[in-house]
Amino acid sequence: MNPRLLAYGLWCLAVLSGVVMAANAGYSPFADGRRAPLRAGGGYYGPTHK
Known part of the structure; x- marks a missing residue:
């Protein structure tokens, strides 16, 4: 296998x-506020992006 093809494949995977990790965490680089704090019942209320 060509080393350049392998490097490109690893870059695409990264x-x-x-x-996927940003979508799972609800992160948005365009959000104005920060993520909501923990609720009394536990867990996050949800992402705060618009």
């Missing part, structure tokens, strides 16, 4: 995993 970008894809970053997108």
Whole structure:
């Protein structure tokens, strides 16, 4: 296998995993506020992005 193809595949995998982790955490680089604090019942209320 071509080393450049392997490097490109690893780069694509890193970008894809970053997108999946950001979607799972509810992170948005365009959000004005921070994530909501923990509720009394436990867990996050949800993402605060618009």
